[in-house]
Amino acid sequence: MAYTVGQVAKLAGVTIRTLHHYDEIGLLSPSGRTSAGYRRYDDADLQRLQLVLYYRELGFPLEEITAIIDDPAADPAAHLRRQHELLTVRMKRLQEMVTAIEFAMEASKLNIQLTPQERFEVFGDVDPEEHQAEAEQRWGDTDAYRESNRRVARYTKDDWLRHRAENEDWGRRIVALMASGAPADSPEAMDLAEEHRQIISRWFYECSYEGHTGLADMYLADERFTAYYENIAPGLAAYLNEAIHANAISRA
Amino acid sequence: MAYTVGQVAKLAGVTIRTLHHYDEIGLLSPSGRTSAGYRRYDDADLQRLQLVLYYRELGFPLEEITAIIDDPAADPAAHLRRQHELLTVRMKRLQEMVTAIEFAMEASKLNIQLTPQERFEVFGDVDPEEHQAEAEQRWGDTDAYRESNRRVARYTKDDWLRHRAENEDWGRRIVALMASGAPADSPEAMDLAEEHRQIISRWFYECSYEGHTGLADMYLADERFTAYYENIAPGLAAYLNEAIHANAISRA
DNA sequence: GCTTGACCCTCACGTAGCGGCAGGCGGGAG
DNA sequence: CTCCCGCCTGCCGCTACGTGAGGGTCAAGC
Missing domain, CATH: 1.10.490.50 (Antibiotic binding domain of TipA-like multidrug resistance regulators)
Structure with missing residues (x-):
């Protein structure tokens, strides 16, 4: 099966411009062109695109994605582990921010004015473990x-x-x-x-x-x-x- | 107390260039300058900077931060709620990806080859509720x-x-x-x-x-x-x- | 055969949030 | 007086595209 840019864009949920961009930087070039110069994507291209989007969602820069995908010696299991770690770290960070926001919301109900210092403490040297325990105890x-x-x-x-x-x-x-x-x-x-x-x-x-x-x-x-x-x-x-x-x- | 750009940068953990940028776009202009044109930040400027960094960390675009901070009539609670929702959505998304990765890891132990389709399903129309329940049952x-x-x-x-x-x-x-x-x-x-x-x-x-x-x-x-x-x-x-x-x- | 509208092409400039230089001034210590 | 560090203002670069402009192509209907 062959697809046009527009079809691929709809399938994958990205814009045509994005596909053009990926072609430009050599991340995903369609396997062929029509005589009129139209891009033609086949199933293999689609698979590659899915991989690209997957890594992109994980926050990898496009250049790195190119390297990962094009490296035949790469260990996919190692990538998975790495991704898992990255996600865990990001989750933790997000969780801390959610906690901070919930704290701010609770405080505002009591009309307590948080100082910028207090607002800021989530970025400080607060021990995440302790923070977590505190959060659970507080807003369990x-x-x-x-x-x-x-x-x-x-x-x-x-x-x-x-x-x-x-x-x-x-x-x-x-x-x-x-x-x-x-x-x-x-x-x-x-x-x-x-x-x-x-x-x-x-x-x-x-x-x-x-x-x-x-x-x-x-x-x-x-x-x-x-x-x-x-x-x-x-x-x-x-x-x-x-x-x-x-x-x-x-x-x- | 008055501070130079470099001092503020070290205190707040940002680069001088960032402070220049915030000055350029009017997000944080120092309260004064020396006769030689050096930026002079005072304590109020520092407080404002902390607020800026706080909102920035929460993912607000700088322009919006300007609006939030400069608008005295703005309802901070509404912003907090909005940001809380945004974070929750992002958390959910990350959680789904973690689940997908854990699935892939488990599958690879059994030497099952996942198709790109399967890897990709996290982006699809999978019902998050169902997905969540499935994940809990599976990797509780x-x-x-x-x-x-x-x-x-x-x-x-x-x-x-x-x-x-x-x-x-x-x-x-x-x-x-x-x-x-x-x-x-x-x-x-x-x-x-x-x-x-x-x-x-x-x-x-x-x-x-x-x-x-x-x-x-x-x-x-x-x-x-x-x-x-x-x-x-x-x-x-x-x-x-x-x-x-x-x-x-x-x-x- | 011709028009129409949807689709495609290639430039090419704009965006956010800075990074990182160049080229030049200021300021305190020796 | 010199030295070096810190500051200044441009200004170009980066990522990952968005958003046209200006023009060719394709399938359908008349």
Whole structure:
């Protein structure tokens, strides 16, 4: 079977210009031409094109692809292994970036302003292993995440204002309670912890008691979130953490 | 504090040329110049640079970064969501390619020749959901995979020849047994299934009984592997599948 | 046989995000 | 005063094509 450029382009999902380019640089020259100078591609050309596109998708520069394909002594298994490694590295990098973005999104819900430094830390010397563990511990429940993002995407400015008002009201009440000297495991504190859980459930994602305690622990473990609550009132981060745990235990 | 281009370049880990370029396109112009025309960057410039690099790392084109940073009304959350989606898509794509490569690696162990079509299928209209489920069912045990790859990477040509000889010997014996009319759940068939499991364990990765039955099912479910065994002897794929299951049950 | 429209050809310049030079000035140390 | 390092402004080069311009070709319909 013989194909014209246009046919090949459609088959392979590339533009004609791309095929011209590959011909120009000698990466993929059609096996023949018609008398009028039209390019004619045969099945072998198609196979080669598929290989080319495969390597291209893996991020190889075209020149290198030429070398790989044209080298008859090349070990295909070695290429596969190499590709696999490359992909793994890229996946890891992407995963880190996704984590960074999710962190930024979560932080923005609490109106925490990330400093450029913080935004930037994903590029720093952060140990990927540690980062991974941290991420899993923090946003392990990806379903909740997606759910949250779905909801948030539909919020209007008004919704945000109402959420903020609600949040601030809750904040004033828990600060007052803490100031009154009521212990963190008092019924009143637990009620406010429960309210906190329901605010999250209503606005972001279905928050279980277990997930709630995980969140509470993060408020203490991560200084950014600690700072957020400590900024409202000193001692609030620990107070809230304890109240959430007490609430989770008593309702379980 | 004021910094020269060179200092900023070292601090931020970019080249001087990059800073010149950002100045040229108006993405990041230093807040001042010395009388001699030297660029002078201050702390605010550094902050802006970090933001720029952050968005750049996330894959935004420079022009868009300019718009994002310079537009005070822009919704950063919307950008984050968008970028999160983009990254997710890219991750999915990479994951599919990893799966395809792992498939190719597994196939090459059995000396199955993949056609370019098959190599190419990752670009096709394969339903990602289905693909994902298939991949999980197939190579769920990633540890086994890594282990296998580690070992295989050290094999010499001699190792491969010995493995092949061993494999072919086993093949001849199971074909003979099947031809003799012995049922697939006979002790002899189960012994050969067990031997099959041990060959895998010895050469590739620690193969549990459970993993072995999973593999056996794949031999029937995936036509490429089915074809491999059917090519040795008609009916062998089903016969081996049954023998492996019988063996797993009896040894459990 | 002729037109029409879809297809093909070859230049050839434009794009992003810089890399890397040339040719020339500035600035602090010895 | 010299030396060398750092800075400056062009400006051309690179990859992997996109996007025309200007013109030939092919199959179908009239």
